[in-house]
Amino acid sequence: xxxxxxxxxxxxxxxxxxxxxxxxxxxxxxxxxxxxxxxxxxxxxxxxxxxxxxxxxxxxxxxxxxxxxxxxxxxxxxxxxxxxxxxxxxxxxxxxxxxxxxxxxxxxxxxxxxxxxxxxxxxxxxxxxxxxxxxxxxxxxxxxxxxxxxxxxxxxxxxxxxxxxxxxxxxxxxxxxxxxxxxxxxxxxxxxxxxxxxxxxxxxxxxxxxxxxxxxxx
Amino acid sequence: xxxxxxxxxxxxxxxxxxxxxxxxxxxxxxxxxxxxxxxxxxxxxxxxxxxxxxxxxxxxxxxxxxxxxxxxxxxxxxxxxxxxxxxxxxxxxxxxxxxxxxxxxxxxxxxxxxxxxxxxxxxxxxxxxxxxxxxxxxxxxxxxxxxxxxxxxxxxxxxxxxxxxxxxxxxxxxxxxxxxxxxxxxxxxxxxxxxxxxxxxxxxxxxxxxxxxxxxxx
DNA sequence: GGCCTTGTACCCTAATCAGGGGACAGCGCC
DNA sequence: GGCGCTGTCCCCTGATTAGGGTACAAGGCC
Numbered sequence: 001x002x003x004x005x006x007x008x009x010x011x012x013x014x015x016x017x018x019x020x021x022x023x024x025x026x027x028x029x030x031x032x033x034x035x036x037x038x039x040x041x042x043x044x045x046x047x048x049x050x051x052x053x054x055x056x057x058x059x060x061x062x063x064x065x066x067x068x069x070x071x072x073x074x075x076x077x078x079x080x081x082x083x084x085x086x087x088x089x090x091x092x093x094x095x096x097x098x099x100x101x102x103x104x105x106x107x108x109x110x111x112x113x114x115x116x117x118x119x120x121x122x123x124x125x126x127x128x129x130x131x132x133x134x135x136x137x138x139x140x141x142x143x144x145x146x147x148x149x150x151x152x153x154x155x156x157x158x159x160x161x162x163x164x165x166x167x168x169x170x171x172x173x174x175x176x177x178x179x180x181x182x183x184x185x186x187x188x189x190x191x192x193x194x195x196x197x198x199x200x201x202x203x204x205x206x207x208x209x210x211x212x213x214x215x216x217x218x
Numbered sequence: 219x220x221x222x223x224x225x226x227x228x229x230x231x232x233x234x235x236x237x238x239x240x241x242x243x244x245x246x247x248x249x250x251x252x253x254x255x256x257x258x259x260x261x262x263x264x265x266x267x268x269x270x271x272x273x274x275x276x277x278x279x280x281x282x283x284x285x286x287x288x289x290x291x292x293x294x295x296x297x298x299x300x301x302x303x304x305x306x307x308x309x310x311x312x313x314x315x316x317x318x319x320x321x322x323x324x325x326x327x328x329x330x331x332x333x334x335x336x337x338x339x340x341x342x343x344x345x346x347x348x349x350x351x352x353x354x355x356x357x358x359x360x361x362x363x364x365x366x367x368x369x370x371x372x373x374x375x376x377x378x379x380x381x382x383x384x385x386x387x388x389x390x391x392x393x394x395x396x397x398x399x400x401x402x403x404x405x406x407x408x409x410x411x412x413x414x415x416x417x418x419x420x421x422x423x424x425x426x427x428x429x430x431x432x433x434x435x436x
Numbered sequence: 437g438g439c440c441t442t443g444t445a446c447c448c449t450a451a452t453c454a455g456g457g458g459a460c461a462g463c464g465c466c
Numbered sequence: 467g468g469c470g471c472t473g474t475c476c477c478c479t480g481a482t483t484a485g486g487g488t489a490c491a492a493g494g495c496c
Contacts, residue, residue, distance in 0.1 A: 148323045192474075196472090207428070210432070378441085378442060404446080413484080423452090
């Protein structure tokens with residue numbers, strides 16, 4: 001799965017950044033690296049679209065989140081659709097959780113905070129995505145992790161570890177029989193757990209249970 | 219929110235790693251850093267529990283995922299409950315998506331791949347979490363990002379309006395009979411829709427359907 | 437005018453689930 | 467030494483779901 005971290009040919013980058021000073025800084029540094037070439041360095045999404053008509057498809061796009069005209073965040077879905085093989089690393093000044101979430105949902109491969117990222121770290125970020133990884137600034141990663149954790153809900157303490165285990169497998173779409181097989185239990189036992197879950201979570205059917213799970217934590 | 223990146227006192231680490239060589243390597247390097255102290259260096263979760271009784275609570279725990287006895291993954295939820303102020307960085311050889319997902323759900327603040335992480339990078343990872351960030355190896359971050367992206371969902375265009383309507387009510391936890399009542403249809407008709415949904419979404423049971431819906435779009 | 441997709445409805449059989457019940461061992465609390 | 471909770475297993479009955487048909491009217495597409 002991982003692409004070679006040391007491609008033989010320079011990798012084509014696109015840099016989209018409205019602040020001319022930052023843009024030049026990035027160009028100066030990144031484009032003098034032997035690993036990269038920079039056929040596209042522009043100040044807006046609109047210019048990017050134009051350049052993409054003429055130029056080779058870049059392998060990685062460094063995209064500013066907030067731009068005059070169309071923002072990077074708005075352009076991302078379209079970009080992902082038109083250039084499915086291109087990784088997009090978003091860059092911005094702020095680690096706003098909502099934007100991070102939006103970006104990651106839309107398929108960003110990286111999200112870096114400008115003033116927390118040195119030029120060598122920019123380079124490393126690009127190399128990381130080329131190697132099949134993702135590049136998240138630590139503060140961004142932290143925000144992203146929040147989305148994995150179940151909303152502070154009431155159940156977890158009420159449900160025993162085993163019950164939660166069964167619950168999880170049910171949420172994953174397994175039947176009672178499949179859960180039994182997975183946990184090496186008798187189907188009857190699983191049925192007992194399910195009955196207990198219904199009682200504890202105050203539901204009366206599998207549908208309600210899964211609906212609760214979907215809203216409650218998941 | 220971020221804690222100072224340069225604490226005045228050495229930060230107490232716990233290292234849990236069963237491979238003696240790796241353990242010593244980490245101890246040698248990390249514990250000679252002026253920023254850290256290592257009151258706890260053990261080879262299993264069981265020993266960790268013992269040490270925690272005696273020692274100061276560590277600020278950061280480096281925890282191996284797979285350990286003899288209780289695994290790091292199993293210990294994580296308990297650890298998070300008993301030491302809510304302590305960050306846990308998991309370390310392992312493999313970037314298995316399931317384990318990553320489990321760990322992040324359980325509240326890990328970092329997840330690093332052993333043989334892709336140099337000692338200075340270990341140090342940086344710890345500093346990152348101390349600064350309120352999260353430390354994910356690039357390959358781990360990539361796996362984690364997959365969970366943000368709506369499952370390659372072809373549904374919206376394939377499902378007719380009526381089918382989506384039925385789908386939505388099922389997701390809300392209604393039975394076929396209830397859906398029928400709600401939409402003023404025959405239960406048989408609803409059943410027909412459900413069968414068509416199964417076909418279109420390539421599933422074979424209500425559970426799978428709801429699981430797909432929960433992850434896919436909803 | 438055919439062909440396909442929807443929306444609607446029915447029939448059938450087998451599998452699964454819902455919701456009762458009982459049983460017993462282990463563990464912790466008081 | 468009980469009492470409660472958990473984990474495991476079993477039985478039963480009735481409701482629901484799974485999956486396979488068939489049917490027909492309406493509408494779109496070629």
